[in-house]
Amino acid sequence: MEAKKQFSIGLFFKKMVKQQVFIPLAALLILALFNLIMDPSFFKITLGYNSVGDPVLSGYLMTILDYGSELAILAIGMTLVTAASGGQDISVGATIAIGGSVILRVLCGRNSRPDELQAPIIVAFLVACVVCMLFGAFNGALVAYFKIQPMVATLILFTAGRSIAAWINNNELPIVSDPSFAVFGGFIPGIPIPTPFFIALACVIVIALILRFTNLGLYTQAVGINESSSRLNGLNPQFIKFLTFVILGLFVAVASLIKVSRLSSINYSVIAKDIEMDAILAVALGGNALGGGKFNMWASILGAYVIQFLTTTLYKFNVQSDALPAYKAIVVIMLVVSSAPVVRERTAYYWKKLTSKKQEVA
Numbered sequence: 001m002e003a004k005k006q007f008s009i010g011l012f013f014k015k016m017v018k019q020q021v022f023i024p025l026a027a028l029l030i031l032a033l034f035n036l037i038m039d040p041s042f043f044k045i046t047l048g049y050n051s052v053g054d055p056v057l058s059g060y061l062m063t064i065l066d067y068g069s070e071l072a073i074l075a076i077g078m079t080l081v082t083a084a085s086g087g088q089d090i091s092v093g094a095t096i097a098i099g100g101s102v103i104l105r106v107l108c109g110r111n112s113r114p115d116e117l118q119a120p121i122i123v124a125f126l127v128a129c130v131v132c133m134l135f136g137a138f139n140g141a142l143v144a145y146f147k148i149q150p151m152v153a154t155l156i157l158f159t160a161g162r163s164i165a166a167w168i169n170n171n172e173l174p175i176v177s178d179p180s181f182a183v184f185g186g187f188i189p190g191i192p193i194p195t196p197f198f199i200a201l202a203c204v205i206v207i208a209l210i211l212r213f214t215n216l217g218l219y220t221q222a223v224g225i226n227e228s229s230s231r232l233n234g235l236n237p238q239f240i241k242f243l244t245f246v247i248l249g250l251f252v253a254v255a256s257l258i259k260v261s262r263l264s265s266i267n268y269s270v271i272a273k274d275i276e277m278d279a280i281l282a283v284a285l286g287g288n289a290l291g292g293g294k295f296n297m298w299a300s301i302l303g304a305y306v307i308q309f310l311t312t313t314l315y316k317f318n319v320q321s322d323a324l325p326a327y328k329a330i331v332v333i334m335l336v337v338s339s340a341p342v343v344r345e346r347t348a349y350y351w352k353k354l355t356s357k358k359q360e361v362a
Contacts, residue, residue, distance in 0.1 A: 020287040020296040024303045027285060031309050035316075042316060047192060052179075057192040060312055065193070068308030069200035070258045074275065075282040075304040076207050077248030079295050080216075082283050083224045084244040085143050086292030087150025092252055092276035094161020095135050099128040099256030100266050101165035104174040107181065112174040121181060129253040135161075136249025140242035158276075166268045176264040185261030196258050203254060204301060211297065220244060224292030274325065281328060282307050 035042040045059040074092055081089050106127050109118035135157060142153035188195050211217040222230040223237045230237055255275075260266050284290055285306055286299030310331065314324055 021299045021302060023287045024285050024299055024306050027306050028302070028309065031306065031313055035313060039316070042313075050187065052189075054187060054189050055192045056187050060316060062194065064305060064308045064312050065197050067196075067311075068305040069194070069196040070255050071275070071278055071282060071308055072200045072301045072304035073203050073251050073255050073258075074248075074279040075286075075300045076203060076297065077244075077251035078276075078279045079283050079286070079288060079297055079300040080220055080244040081150070081248050082280075082288060082290060083292055083295040084220045084241045085150045086224060086290075087143070088276075088280045088283075088290070089139060089154045089245065089248055090151055090276050090280075091135075091139060091154040091157035091161055092248075092279055093272040093274065094158050094165070095132055095249065095252045096256040096259055096272035096275065097162045097165035097266070097268055098135065098168070099132045099253045100260035100271060101168040101268070102128045102131045103257060103260055104176065104266055105168050107176050107178075108169075108174040112169065112172040113177070115177065117176070117178050117181070121184075125253070125257050128256055129250055132253035132256065133246050133249040136245045136247070136252070137242065140245030143245065144238040144241035162268050165266070169266075173265055173267070181261055182264055183261070185258045185263075199254060199258060203251065207297060216243075217295075217297075221294050225294070277325070277328065278307050278311075279304070281331065285331070 042060050045057055045061055048056055048058055050056050078089065078092070081087070103124045106119050106124035107117050107121065108114050111118075139150075139154050139157060142148045142156075143150050146153075183189075184195055184199070186195060187193070188198070219230070219235055219240050222233070222235060223240045227237045230240075255272070259271055280290075282304035283295075283300050285303035286296060286301075288295045288300060307328075310328070311324065314327055315321075319327065
């Protein structure tokens with residue numbers, strides 16, 4: 001009876017390990033246990049009131065929910081780009097700067113500090129969507145039609161993007177004084193949960209419906225697995241790659257709205273700095289192959305919150321912001337090594353050997 005119980009537990013664990021969400025779930029559990037041991041107050045959530053008297057929830061978990069949501073939005077688009085092209089877009093942060101600059105330009109008009117909005121917020125957001133999608137199309141064209149490796153193609157915008165963002169507003173720092181604009185990066189009046197969470201939830205629902213009722217996911221994976229085979233089956237690999245970059249541009253526009261709404265202004269050199277690395281890491285942490293092919297969108301989204309969990313934990317223990325990339329680099333190395341075919345084969349071999357010995361003893 002005891003041997004049968006051990007066998008069932010081992011079988012369950014074996015099935016869990018094979019699930020793609022196992023890696024982000026395991027990482028989340030490790031981080032949670034670490035914080036629980038080191039400082040249980042990490043999980044404390046308090047209800048307070050902001051400057052206008054609206055209730056707001058605060059605490060490290062709310063910070064993870066807040067900033068992890070904008071990272072989850074980017075991870076959705078980055079997952080599609082990675083799956084289709086077998087590469088990553090490193091210009092995401094620069095494009096956020098461009099999108100945010102466009103939003104502020106439309107809202108402020110020619111006056112960098114207007115007393116009232118010069119256009120509706122929805123109009124500014126739609127203009128930013130068009131602009132970010134055009135830049136996504138630029139990256140997508142270089143990758144899909146000119147056969148340039150994704151990181152090299154997006155390096156152009158990575159280098160020039162923030163200068164373009166500054167040029168849009170004549171190197172000025174516009175400020176939006178209307179309190180309604182701050183809602184997108186803050187709190188909806190009367191609701192204590194950060195607005196970015198609801199925006200991320202809307203994005204998740206939209207992409208879930210798209211993947212459920214269209215063949216986008218199937219086509220993206222087919223192109224990433226074998227481009228030549230997908231072409232023989234009637235697909236257009238170039239267009240599908242191009243489309244994923246355009247879709248990423250749309251999600252970047254959403255993230256740019258959240259970013260500039262937080263401060264009602266913009267700092268071209270600092271806004272969304274290194275966020276593309278976090279988005280790529282979220283995709284990798286979700287167990288998705290960075291070389292393209294099959295993907296799990298839910299694992300990427302969970303990976304985004306885990307990355308923010310890690311970032312918040314490091315800040316909690318007073319790790320300098322300049323040192324954060326070093327810690328994240330360690331995570332990348334661990335992920336790359338653990339996902340290597342040789343390591344997986346060896347792990348499976350030793351696990352099989354260990355379980356077979358236990359069965360012999362029983």
